[in-house]
Amino acid sequence: MPETRLFHDVVRSRRSARSFLPDPVSDALLRAVLDDARYAPSNSNVQPWVVHIASGATRDKLSQAMLAAAAEERFTPDFPFNYDDLYGVYRQRQQAQGAAYFQAAGIARDAAEQRRFAIMRNLEFFGAPSVALLFMAPVYETVRVAGDVGMYGQTFLLSLAAHGLAGVPQTLLSLFAGTAREVLGVDPALKMLFGISFGYREPGNPVNTFALDKAPISETVTFHR
Template sequence: MNQRIAHSTGASEVTSPTTALSFSDVMRSRHSVREFLPDPVPPEVIRGVLEDAQSAPSHSNTQPWLVHVVSGAARDELSAELLAAYDEQRFSSDFTDTYGDGVYQERARSQGAKIYGKLGIARDDQEGRNEVIRDNLRFYGAPHVAMLFVPQLGDGVRAASDVGMYGQNFLLSLHARGFHGVPQAVHGLFADTVRKKLGVSDEFKLLFGIAFGTGKPDSPVFNLALGRIPLEESVVLHDTTLG
């Protein structure tokens, strides 16, 4: 059943023990979780996360995001549709999905090697690797998934970057409240399937989904450290001094 979020004013109350963390600590300690407990997130927490995400900046305040939060039976049905689309190879991407041939592909391969290694899946284990993909489409067992859509405005780059900032707010708010999330671009490979199931117009393009809930702490990939490149590899300073 579709439901519109009623208007609410006032700051969202955060009661998680992690609220003692500084904002910098929240950002640096957030990590993607790839195995969840089935426990649902309380409705008031979901509302608070959505209100936090809504504060994201956007180009000329266009706020070009459409978000469908899917839980319960609707979540199970959506997962089943995605698995069927994958098994039948019914791909329908709104955006290209490539890492190129250079350093970006190397970083992606490094992440994959770390995840498969922690899961004990060998490089030539095609069945095991296929099951990892299917687990993506089961939302890693998370009780909720938020699908983030963007309207096709111009070439779509500015609107997509705005939705990216929305998604980051969403993830950080979850973490600050003691919950976990993982952005999943794989959902975008089946955009037509998701749109049809959720009743979304073709004018909205599926950017990615965010599975969320409570991470399973004994998962082998719960605290997987993927690392970040040094600042010197991504930042150029012009008459600027760092402390």
């Protein structure tokens, strides 16, 4: 079953990239990825995702606006986001991911300024030539819309990987939803869930290849028979 094997390889080899080459993604390749992503499932086939993609000069303008907002602590999230709400194994997983990333980046635990700079790289889209911002249409209850948009985002990420590209989902970008709407002229009724920076990963950079443990099935699935 080659189709099954192909998916097996793509889903296991996909990694979130945090350092990209500046090379732009061609329109034809981007449209191929988007053509895959539009087949994501959604409740009653409502397809409540609205995607804004910034590249070139607009991408630079958006990055500069987000960096300025961060410097002034002008946060405009549409939904609460706080790592302090994590607990137990969820907190442990988050801390393990952070430790692995900073280790791969060669940043010591007590290097506060370097860590702050690394976090701000989110707002530079890690050097990616393009960023996709995923907004939610106000069509029904918010959590269900978020689930649908999440499925779109995963399909988009897997299609990037299948086409030889890389992406990284970034919830941090959603802290600047108001800034994004202002720069891109997005309808205020659309609420931003997260963004995905994408392009060609920089080869050889350890921040693009560090391994993360995934919980075994026994920890996350209960069978009822």
